[in-house]
Amino acid sequence: MHINEFQTMMRQIYFHHDSKRGAKRTFLWLVEEVEELGEAIKGKDKKALENEVADALAWLASLANVVNIDLEKAAMAKYDHKCPKCKQIPCECTRSFQP
């Protein structure tokens, strides 16, 4: 499924909720899901991890719907077969990827 098709599907399922909740509170849900993803990474349950990865993507798509951004267009504008910093594939940056 295309990224924008997934976003449209999320709109069909959830936009009536998302639009009422608004951007800031939808963002809080994304944060909560990312926290749950962090917990799942510590564990050994692959199914739980898949579930949390799915939720993080779903809430990111919901948030993109609320703020009227095309997730696929935004992602491809920045990452279309290149690192946006060094413009290479694979990326040749060094220091910027060591938090």
Add this chain to the structure above:
Amino acid sequence: MHINEFQTMMRQIYFHHDSKRGAKRTFLWLVEEVEELGEAIKGKDKKALENEVADALAWLASLANVVNIDLEKAAMAKYDHKCPKCKQIPCECTRSFQP
């Protein structure tokens, strides 16, 4: 672009960095990008918001690569044209979407 194609593209650009950094530190980058997304939501700069949404998706895909999860499969297993809770489209849940 399909979700799994985007994930593969992220693998081609970044997996040599991501695999060395590991799941926990890659997750920390995702958290940082989500925090930046939260800041962008407060502002009025649409381009900055698009940029942060793109980064959040990119780091989620990088993390999925590190933990060996197919982002598209995981998302579709849970959200394939239905709310996973009420099984309806549009979702008919009430209380579960009010943080």
